[in-house]
Each structure stands twice: as structure tokens, then as C-alpha cells.
Amino acid sequence: MRDPMHNISAELPAAASLANSQDQVTYLRQRVADLEDRLQHETWTAEHTPPAPASPMPRNTSASTTTSAYESLIEHLTGFAFTIRVDPKYQTFQLEYLTGTLTTQICADLFSPELWQHALHPSDVARAMADLRQLLDGITLDSEYQVRDTHADYLHLRVVAIPEWDATRQRVQRVVGAVQDVTHARRLEASLRHAQRVLERRGQQRTVSVDQHNTELLDDVARRIHAEHALHQSQQWLQSVLQYAPALIFIKDLEGRYILANDRLAESHGLSPQQMVGRTDFDLFPTEIAESLREDDHNVVRQGVPLQFDEYVTDQLGNERIKVAIKFPLRNDQMQIYAIGGIVTDVTDRRQAEAQLSQMIGYDELTGLPNRTFLVGYLSALESNPKDSAQVILFIDVDNFKLINDSLGHSAGDQLLIGLARCLEQAAPPDALTARFSGDEFLMFLPDMPVADALSLARAVQQQLAKPIMLADQPVSAEVSIGIATLDSITRTPADLLRNANLALHQAKQRGRGQIVLYDEYLHRQALERWQVATELPQAILLNELELYYQPVIDLHSGLVVGFEALLRWLHPRRGLLSPRRFIPIAEESGLIIEVDQWVLQHAIQQTAAWLQARLLHPTFRVRVNISGRSLLRPDLIDVVVNMLTVYELPPSYLELEITETVAIDYTDNVVAQLAALRAQGIAVALDDFGTGYSSLSFLQRVPVDTLKIDSSFVRAIMQMRESTAIVESIITLAATLGMEVIAEGIETHDHALLLRGIGCAFGQGFWFSRAVPHTEATTMLGLRVLHTATPLPCCNA
Structure with missing residues (x-):
């Protein structure tokens, strides 16, 4: 070698x-x-x-x-x-x-x-x-x-x-x-x-x-x-892609004959890749489908760019499948198209899942009606394609749903909502859209109905829903309030229509149960004013435009001033002195009520501490501050109140927080815990407007309160209605049994004061004694210690 x-x-x-x-x-x-x-x-x-x-x-x-x-x-x-x-x-x-x-x-x-x-x-x-x-x-x-x-x-x-x-x-x-x-x-x-x-x-x-x-x-x-x-390496990679890609991959010549097909494509037709070569779509699909596929191929060649198509084909089992095909031209060195490549993905399962998801997203699971998401999208589409026809929305709310739900259980509440949905569908015209907006609120969109007919329809809906249905083996009638809005010079778009119908519903519920309110120019002005107030209120807090007025609470036997109720006023630079009725509801809706409550608490505690340092307060004196449901549910409420008392060196026994009967009922479980924590700190609690809600003896036994305040409506009626006197006497007796004090609100005459004192009511407040006054006049009252009530003082709304 x-x-x-x-x-x-x-x-x-x-x-x-x-x-x-x-x-x-x-x-x-x-x-x-x-x-x-x-x-x-x-x-x-x-x-x-x-x-x-x-x-x-x-x-x-x-x-x-x-x-x-x-x-x-x-x-x-x-x-x-x-x-x-x-x-x-x-x-x-x-x-x-x-x-x-x-x-x-x-x-x-x-x-x-x-x-x-x-x-x-x-x-x-x-x-x-x-x-x-x-x-x-x-x-x-x-x-x-x-x-x-x-x-x-x-x-x-x-x-x-x-x-x-x-x-x-x-x-x-x-x-x-x-x-x-x-x-x-x-x-x-x-x-x-x-x-x-x-x-x-x-x-x-x-x-x-x-x-x-x-x-x-x-x-x-x-x-x-x-x-x-x-x-060689690229060829190996290509073979791997063809073999393992979760798609159907092919190349056809310009006559439509397959010159390459991967395993998945061949298997979908029951063939091998070798058997696919030379065949056309007419060998694999019915003529109608094959012609459609062939036309897609021609479009790719004509346009010379990649195109995407949805293809509907029938598989070997006769099931229709949806496939997305991306087809693209293949060119030689001279840039001439000599073949067509394609990647096809079966999207049948994905499209079905998308349809189910769309159903879940756009429809209410309980009632099967379109939901808020669907409705907003529907109205947005209308806004982009406006019509000249009269468009009306009925906004429907169940007034007594919470009572039914709490009394008979959630299952009964669900059955009520399902029954309401079916009833509204039956009452609606064929071209109407009925939707569940949220909770117990429903909506009916009427694309072509005069407002007079819409009012008639609203009354018919109320009558139909008032018919008793059996829930938990008991006949139950639904009471509904309805707000109506129609396209006009004020309401110009479908979005305005929805908003204004909601405002009309809000007004209807403020008027009481079972009301129907049509959105009009007055409501429009009211809505604008509410918006302005909501916009200006945060600035008012910063600029100290808010001011506390104090209405005295009197011992009906001695005439001694035993406390003040702190009442808020807004000294508006343009509108003058505004009562809380003008802005507190707006603060509650906007969420500003927490800031407002904190401002009132701070200034009431600060002022009471000043009176205490001036030796003007009786040992049993309390300043009474109203607190909203939102503030009551603050996790840090106890810390905030205790910190204020500490900063201003005011003993907790001089403070009493007032909550309404409605707040206590709506949030019973959470309220009980918060009130118990407040009382554990030595802070008294009063239940305001007692007798106007749905509270019962068992409710009073659960809620830890120190004082019941009898609503002024009962006090005003005691001179005319024997029943009112009996109610007031019952409240006084019940409070004594539970170890609570009683304050009668709205005492406007000397006779009121005498009668209440005669049936055992110890304390009262009202215009007969004094209107709510600024802190300077309240300081003067404390100096007098005893109010002489031989003649009534000038009065104003509290």
C-alpha cells in the first residue's frame, strides 16, 4: 500500500x-x-x-x-x-x-x-x-x-x-x-x-x-x-414539518393536480401521500365543493399573492367541517407562478367553541335573554347605522324583588326572574329586543313605536306582571317601576336612549312603587344639575364650602339640651345654601359619600370637643352624626373614628352615629359586626326613621343599637289618627323593653310635645324647639342649657 x-x-x-x-x-x-x-x-x-x-x-x-x-x-x-x-x-x-x-x-x-x-x-x-x-x-x-x-x-x-x-x-x-x-x-x-x-x-x-x-x-x-x-439539513427540517405539523399541507400544479401532500392531508381522505399525487379536488370532493376550491386556486394565481379562505367541506363520515386555508403562489427563478401551495387548518371545533363562548358572553345564563354586553353592542351598531324610525326603550325594575328573594329564598327569586323574562317576551312586539340588564332590571328596546304606544305597552306589562304566580307554594305578584325614553331633540343616539331610560327609572323609583316615568325636558335639566353637583362637590370639600348646622335634642320633661344632630349644608357660591337633600343622594351614587361622611365626622367631633373644653356640655350630652351605608361598611371605620376622638380628645360617650333602618336591613350581617365594634369602643348607635321600613322585633334584637328615632310622619299624624298614636306608644314600650332610648322627630307644636311626653317619650327634636342653626347659635343654646318653648321658634327644613 x-x-x-x-x-x-x-x-x-x-x-x-x-x-x-x-x-x-x-x-x-x-x-x-x-x-x-x-x-x-x-x-x-x-x-x-x-x-x-x-x-x-x-x-x-x-x-x-x-x-x-x-x-x-x-x-x-x-x-x-x-x-x-x-x-x-x-x-x-x-x-x-x-x-x-x-x-x-x-x-x-x-x-x-x-x-x-x-x-x-x-x-x-x-x-x-x-x-x-x-x-x-x-x-x-x-x-x-x-x-x-x-x-x-x-x-x-x-x-x-x-x-x-x-x-x-x-x-x-x-x-x-x-x-x-x-x-x-x-x-x-x-x-x-x-x-x-x-x-x-x-x-x-x-x-x-x-x-x-x-x-x-x-x-x-x-x-x-x-x-x-x-x-441536507433543511430537507430534514422540511420533512419533519410536513410529518408533524397539525395542519394539512399540499402543493398543486396549475392544473389542480396534487404534486405533494403531507400525511395528515392524505389520511383525511383515506389515502397515502403517494396516492394523493396526480389527483385533483374533483377526485376527492363533491363537484360543488371542488369547483369552489378550484375557484380559490384561480384567485391566488390571478392576484399573485397569498389569500385566506373559509372552506366548508364534508368529511368521510358525512359531517360538515369548517377549514381555514391559506393558499399562496410558488414562483421559479423567472418569478413565474408554476404551482400553488396551501396550509389548511380545521377550525370546526374552535368555531363551535367561539359560538358557545359568544352565547355565554352575550346571553344571560338564567333567563336565556340577551344580556347587558349584547345590548351595548347592539345599540353601538345602531349608532353607526342610524334609522329615522321612532326608537323607544322601556327600563323595567322589580320593586319587591329583594323582599321576595330574602323571604322565599334565592331559588324562588330565580324562578321569579325566569317568569318575568317569559312574560316580557310574550308582551313584546315581534321586532323588539328584550334583555336582562342586571339583577332584577330588564330592558325592552322597541325599534319602531310611537311614545303613546310605548306608554300603553308599559301599563300592559305592569298589569301582566302583577298577576300572581306560585313561588315556594305561595302566590306572588311582582311590582315593577318603568322608565321610558324615546329618540327626540334631547335623546339623539341609542346610547343616550339607554342612559335617559335609566334616569327615568331612577325617578320612577324615587316616586314610589309601581310608577311609570317618561324622560322629558324637566328630567333632562334635573340630570344636568345632578351632573354639575357631582362635578362641583369634590371641590366644595377642598374649599370648605360645606358647613355643619346643629338641631338640638331636648329632654321633654326638663327642657335640657341633651344633644345636637349635626346636619350638613353646602354654601354654594352661585346657588346659595343647599340642604343635604340636594347633594347627599348624588354623593351616595358617585361614591363621594365616604369623603363627605368623614368631613362631617371630623368637624362634628372637633366642635363637640371645643364645647367640652368650654364646660358647656351636660354629662349625658351626645352629638349625633348621620353615617351612610357605604361608610358603615368601611373596613377601617372603627380606626378612623377612634383616631378622630383621640386627636381632638373627645371621650367616645359624647358621640352617637345614626344609621337608617333601610341601611340596617340591606346589610344586616355586616352591619351587626360593625355596630358591635363601635359600641365596644363606647360609641352609641341610633336607628333613624324607625317605623318606615320592614324591621321586626327579631331584627331589633339582632342589631345592637342604643336609641330609636321615631319618624316624623308618625309624630305629625298622632293628633289626627288614633292608629298613629298607638304605633308610637308601641314603639316607646318596645324600646323600654329592649333597654333603648326613644327620640321623637318632627315635633312642630306644643301639643305634639305634651302628647309625646304624656305617653312616655323622653326626648324629642323639631321646629317647635329650634331649627338647625350654625355652631355659633348652637353655642348660645348650650349656654342657656334649658330652652323655653312657650312660643315656637322660626323654622326651616332640616
């Missing part, structure tokens, strides 16, 4: 027999031209050959590509090609190299220092072994070494090598490469450098060049090996 490290030029007789270096260069250029022609032919063939049906990539693809590269190297290079095969089991390496027509194999430990020390120049041993390790780690090699020949001379060899990974990409399984003898070129370069130095010493500057064609040729081959390796 010939020594592979022998002068390699001798192994290429065709090149070695040429007369000189210039002839070798000419010969090599001819061979390179042949190689380029061959590569162009292979490229043209690959571009014009239809792709094979989608199937796993053959394992020997890389090997055949590499063999082709070997042949090109052997035929055209002054050197040899080699392969290093790595055996992981025995940790040995098999070196296979080809020179001319010979193939030689060596099985050796390539990391043996003795091997390299024998073969290489000492200065190259360490670098060569390091390069080999990097090569086996997957890093491409392009380097030059001095190799010992049989005559103990050193040849300059350039080595280019590329690693190939195994299928798992965890290790390098082999290395392919080429070697070129560049000794002659290096010796010429050395001679030229020596000559140049001689010329420079003689003062002559010359430029000398060396034909580096062999080196450039090796660079070109190395680039081709890189390109073929990358192409």
Missing part, C-alpha cells in the same frame, strides 16, 4: 504530466468549468422535477450527497478526500481516505500523541490535536499543517473538514473532508519574499503576485460542501 503522506501530486498523473505550473492551472480551470456545468445541470433538474410525496426522509440522503462531493474532490483537486468514522462504543476512529482510485482505511486512536508526533512538524502537533477535538465537538475545520513525507521533508497541506451529527444531534458520528498539497505555493511565496527583500535592499520596488488558483478552488469546494450540508 502506498504511503498516504507521499507527495500527493504524484497521485494525479493527468495533472503531474503537464509541462509547468501554468499548464496545471489551465488544466484545473478546465476541470472546474466541467464541475460547474455539472452542478448547474443538477440544480436545473432539482428545480424542474416534481417533489416526491411527503414521507420520512431516507437515512442515506446525507451519505449519497457526501459521495458526490468525494467524487468532485478526487477528480478536480491536487490532494485527497477522507472520512473519519467515530465508534462511540470502543472510542476508536476509522480513517478512510481516497487518493486517485485507491481507498484506504485505518482504525486507530487519533488522539494518540505518538501518531501525530511521527506525522507532523513538532510546532503543529498540539494545534492539530486541539483542532481535531473541536472538529469532533461539531466545529468546522479549515487549517494548514506541515506533514512529514517519506524523505523526512515537510509538506504544507491544507485541510478542510465538516462534522456530521447523528440523528439525535447529540454526537458527531463522522467527519468528511479534503486535503490539498500547497507545498509548491508556499515555497514559491518564500522565494518571492526572499527576492523582494533583495530588490528592496537594492532600492527597487516591485509588485509580484502568485497565482493562488488552487487555494481558491479549495475555498470554492469547501463552500459547496457547506451548502450541500445546509441543504
